[in-house]
Structures are given as C-alpha cells and as structure tokens.
Amino acid sequence: MKQYSAAMVAHSFWFNEFSQYLDLREQGNADADIRYLAVEGNYFQQQTTSRSLRMVQTLKRRVNILDEDYFDLFPSLDLTNQKLMNLSAILQLDSLFDDFLYEVYRNELILGDAKLYSYEIEAFFNQKQVESSKVASWTEQTIRRLAGTFKTFLREAGLLEEQDDYDQVKRPLLDTRLEILLHTKGQTRQLAAFLGR
Structure with a gap:
C-alpha cells in the first residue's frame, strides 16, 4: 500500500533555489556545505533560520533523488524543462502528488477537456480517503491546503494556468532529451502524465 503524506503543505516549489542548489553542487559543494551556507549565511534569503533549514533539507532530498544524468542535462534545458525536472x-x-498528476492532470489531457475544476480535485481526495485510512484521518483544512499546494506547484511548473473558476490544463513542450532520460530512469507514469498518454 502506498505511503501518503501531507508534508508537502509546508513546502514551496522552490525552483530558483533548486537551480542554485544544483549550481552549488556543480561547484563542488557537498550537501553539508550547502546546509551551512543556507543556515549560517542565509544563502537562499529566507526570513528565518528554521525556514532556511526546512527548505535546504527539502532541496537536498529533491536533488539526491536525481543522479548525475539529470545534473548533466539540467543546464542545457530551457526554463520550462528545468521546471519539469x-x-x-x-x-x-510524494506519491500522493504523483497520483494526482497521473489520475487527474493526465486525464484532463487525454479527455481533451483541459479545464480543471475544484470539484474534480475534491473527487480525487474523496477517492483517496476511501482508499487510504491515512488520508481519511486528515482534516478538511489539511486536504484544502494540499489541494492548493498541488495547484500552486503545477501552476509554477507551467502545467496549469489559473482562470476565473477553473485552471486551464496546459500540455508541456517536453525536451526530447528529458523525455528520453525520464524513460531511461523508469519514470513512465510521469511521462504518461506529461504527454497525456
């Protein structure tokens, strides 16, 4: 059974910081060096030390889930594909966010409707509450915040564009090199979602 978490509500998309983290790694800095820069030197310009620490821990996890193949490709990608990385x-x-992209976003592309309404997001979370006792135990506020976080992340990645009462679903122009890399790394669900297959 999948392990779902609501921890994402405390995170941001942090694309600029993700890029900076990769730059620091490219310059030969270890994760411990970057943590020191973030906490002691406020390298990422956060308002509090605790926020710096939380952000750098999250970025470390994101960067370390990837490997050298991703790092080598990143600088040569356009902004859109860097955000997709x-x-x-x-x-x-985050398996719940992965499910959301695959089950909700991908379906919008496949069906061609390309309009994501709040009730569709509610239906996704209602289904997850049935499937998972963990999700069922979350408060309505937690689910509302998670739904908002999911939408914000997809907007910042360029996959959604906010309209009056819905979000316009946008198909990304996936760089062939990133597509091949995701395929090689076994990220078939992500590819299917990005490509609407």
Whole structure:
C-alpha cells in the first residue's frame, strides 16, 4: 500500500533555489556545505533560520533523488524543462502528488477537456480517503491546503494556468532529451502524465 503524506503543505516549489542548489553542487559543494551556507549565511534569503533549514533539507532530498544524468542535462534545458525536472524530483518524493498528476492532470489531457475544476480535485481526495485510512484521518483544512499546494506547484511548473473558476490544463513542450532520460530512469507514469498518454 502506498505511503501518503501531507508534508508537502509546508513546502514551496522552490525552483530558483533548486537551480542554485544544483549550481552549488556543480561547484563542488557537498550537501553539508550547502546546509551551512543556507543556515549560517542565509544563502537562499529566507526570513528565518528554521525556514532556511526546512527548505535546504527539502532541496537536498529533491536533488539526491536525481543522479548525475539529470545534473548533466539540467543546464542545457530551457526554463520550462528545468521546471519539469524540479517537478519530477518532487513527484518522485510524494506519491500522493504523483497520483494526482497521473489520475487527474493526465486525464484532463487525454479527455481533451483541459479545464480543471475544484470539484474534480475534491473527487480525487474523496477517492483517496476511501482508499487510504491515512488520508481519511486528515482534516478538511489539511486536504484544502494540499489541494492548493498541488495547484500552486503545477501552476509554477507551467502545467496549469489559473482562470476565473477553473485552471486551464496546459500540455508541456517536453525536451526530447528529458523525455528520453525520464524513460531511461523508469519514470513512465510521469511521462504518461506529461504527454497525456
């Protein structure tokens, strides 16, 4: 059974910081060095030390779920595909968000409706509450916050565009090299979602 978590409500998309983290790694800094820069030197310009620490721990997990093949490709990708690489790392770390992309976003592309309404997001969480006692134990506020976080992340990745009473679902222009890399790494669900297959 999948392990779902609501921890994502405390995170942000942090794309610029993800890029900076990769730059620091490229310059030869170890994770411990980057943590020191973040906490002691406020490298990522966070308002509090605890926020710096939480962010750098999250970024470390995102970066470390990837490997050298991703790191080598990242600088040569356009902004859209760099954001998709950040999103890919997030999806690999959060199975509920991965399910949301695959079951909700992908279906919008397949069906061609391309309009994501709040009731469709509610239906997803209702289904997960039936499937998982963990999700069923969450408060309505937690689920509302998670739904908002999911939408925010997909908007920042360029996959959703906010309209009046719905989000326009946008199909990404996936770089062939990133597509091949995701396929090689076994990220078939992500690929299916990104490509609407």
